[in-house]
Amino acid sequence: MAEELTLESVDEDxxxxxxxxxxxxxxxxxxxxxxxxxAALLAVTAAPASAAPSRSKDIAILNYALTLEYxxxxxxxxxxxxxxxxxxxxxxxxxxxxxxxxxxxxxRKTLGGAAVKRPKFNFRGSTESxxxxxxxxxxxxxxxxxxxxxxxxxxxxxxxxxxxxxxHSVEARxxxxxxxxxxxxxxxxxxxEPLSDTKVRRIVASTRFIVQTQRKMHPPFTG
Amino acid sequence: MTDRVFLEILDEAxxxxxxxPLSRARLLERALIGGGAVIAGGVLLGGLPSTGSTAPxxxxxxxxxxxxxLIEYLQASFYAEALAKGALRRxxxxxxxxVGSHEQAHASLIDRTLAGKARQKPRFDFSDTTSEQAxxxxxxxxxxxxxxxxxxxxxxxxxxxxxxxxxxxVSVEARxxxxxxxxVGRVPAPDATDQGKSxxxxxxxxxxxxxxxx
Numbered sequence: 001m002a003e004e005l006t007l008e009s010v011d012e013d014x015x016x017x018x019x020x021x022x023x024x025x026x027x028x029x030x031x032x033x034x035x036x037x038x039a040a041l042l043a044v045t046a047a048p049a050s051a052a053p054s055r056s057k058d059i060a061i062l063n064y065a066l067t068l069e070y071x072x073x074x075x076x077x078x079x080x081x082x083x084x085x086x087x088x089x090x091x092x093x094x095x096x097x098x099x100x101x102x103x104x105x106x107x108r109k110t111l112g113g114a115a116v117k118r119p120k121f122n123f124r125g126s127t128e129s130x131x132x133x134x135x136x137x138x139x140x141x142x143x144x145x146x147x148x149x150x151x152x153x154x155x156x157x158x159x160x161x162x163x164x165x166x167x168h169s170v171e172a173r174x175x176x177x178x179x180x181x182x183x184x185x186x187x188x189x190x191x192x193e194p195l196s197d198t199k200v201r202r203i204v205a206s207t208r209f210i211v212q213t214q215r216k217m218h219p220p221f222t223g
Numbered sequence: 224m225t226d227r228v229f230l231e232i233l234d235e236a237x238x239x240x241x242x243x244p245l246s247r248a249r250l251l252e253r254a255l256i257g258g259g260a261v262i263a264g265g266v267l268l269g270g271l272p273s274t275g276s277t278a279p280x281x282x283x284x285x286x287x288x289x290x291x292x293l294i295e296y297l298q299a300s301f302y303a304e305a306l307a308k309g310a311l312r313r314x315x316x317x318x319x320x321x322v323g324s325h326e327q328a329h330a331s332l333i334d335r336t337l338a339g340k341a342r343q344k345p346r347f348d349f350s351d352t353t354s355e356q357a358x359x360x361x362x363x364x365x366x367x368x369x370x371x372x373x374x375x376x377x378x379x380x381x382x383x384x385x386x387x388x389x390x391x392x393v394s395v396e397a398r399x400x401x402x403x404x405x406x407v408g409r410v411p412a413p414d415a416t417d418q419g420k421s422x423x424x425x426x427x428x429x430x431x432x433x434x435x436x437x
C-alpha cells in the first residue's frame with residue numbers, strides 16, 4: 001500500500017495533527033477540522049492519549065480497531081460479491097472475510113452505543129482483480145497486525161486486552177496466509193514491530209478507501 | 224509419545240474449563256496423576272508460572288518469560304535437528320530454516336531480557352518427529368500452536384513492557400502456525416479468535432510430548 005496521499009498532504013494547516021495530539025478537543029471542533037474524505041477515519045476515532053482515564057481510552061482503542069475491521073470486512077465482502085476471486089484466493093477471502101465480520105460484530109457488541117458507525121468505502125479497483133486483491137489484502141493484514149500490536153499494551157481492561165490479543169494473532173495468521181498466496185514469505189522477519197495509531201491512520205488515509213463516515217455517532221473521546 | 228496425535232491433547236486442553244491458578248506443586252501433582260504413564264522418560268517441567276489472578280509484576284514477568292524461553296528453545300531445537308537430519312524437502316526445508324532462525328532470535332531476545340535470570344537450555348529428545356516428514360508436519364503444527372496459545376494465555380499477566388516484547392514475538396508465532404498449516408494442507412486460520420491457554424494447559428501438553436529431557 002503506497003502512501004500516495006499522506007496526512008501531510010491532506011492536512012495542510014496541521015489541524016488534523018493537532019486534533020490527533022489531544023483528546024481534549026470537543027467533538028464539534030474535531031468535526032469542523034476534519035472534513036476531508038480520505039482522512040475521515042481520523043474523525044471517528046480519537047487518538048488514545050497516554051494519560052487519559054482508562055475507560056474512555058479503551059473505548060477509543062476499540063473503536064479504532066472496529067474501524068479497521070469494518071474496512072477489512074467490507075473489502076473481502078466486495079471482492080467476493082464481485083466474483084473477482086477463484087480457487088485458493090476465494091477460499092481465503094471467504095474464511096478471512098467471515099473472521100473480520102466476526103471481529104466487527106464482537107467489537108460492536110462490546111462497545112454497545114459507543115460503537116462508531118460503519119463508514120462508506122470505495123476500494124478503487126482493488127477488489128476487482130486477483131492481482132490487486134492480493135496486494136491490498138497483504139497490506140491490510142500486515143497493517144492490522146501492527147495496529148493491534150501498537151495499541152494492546154495501552155488497553156487498561158483485562159477483558160478488552162484478552163479480546164484484542166485473541167484477534168491480533170488471527171490477523172497475523174491471515175497475513176501469513178495471503179502472503180503465501182501472493183508469493184511472499186509468510187513470516188519474513190523474526191519480530192513484528194508495532195505501528196502507532198498516527199502512522200496507521202496516515203496509511204489508511206493514503207489509500208482513500210474510506211470516503212464517508214456517518215456523523216451520527218457517539219464520540220469516543222468525550223466519554 | 225511420538226505416535227500419539229498431539230492435536231488431540233491440545234484439543235482436550237482447549238476443551239477444559241477455565242482453570243484457577245495452580246501452584247507449582249498442584250501442577251506437578253496433576254501431571255503425575257493425569258499424565259504419569261505418558262511421560263515415559265521425559266521430565267516434568269518445573270518453574271512454571273502459576274499466574275491468573277495476581278497483578279503483573281517484574282518477578283512474574285521473569286516466570287512467564289522463562290516459560291516462553293523454554294518453548295522457544297524447544298521449537299528452535301526441533302527445527303535445527305530436523306534440518307540436520309536432512310529429511311525435509313522444498314518448502315518444508317525453507318520453512319524449517321527460516322522459522323528455526325526466528326525461534327533462535329526469540330530465545331536470544333528473551334534470554335537478554337531476563338539478563339541473569341534466564342533458565343538453562345534443557346536437553347530434548349524429539350525421537351523420529353525430526354526424521355519422518357508426516358511426523359514433522361504434525362509436530363511442527365502442534366509446537367507452533369502451543370507457542371501461540373501460551374503467549375496469548377499470558378498476555379494479561381505481563382507488565383506493559385514485557386507485553387510489548389511478547390507481542391512482537393507472538394504474531395510471528397501465529398505466522399509460523401499459519402504457514403505450516405498451509406504447507407500441510409490445513410486451514411491456516413481456522414477460527415476468528417485465538418484463545419490463550421493457561422500455563423497448566425500448555426505444560427500438560429508439553430509434558431505429554433516427552434520432548435523435554437532435562
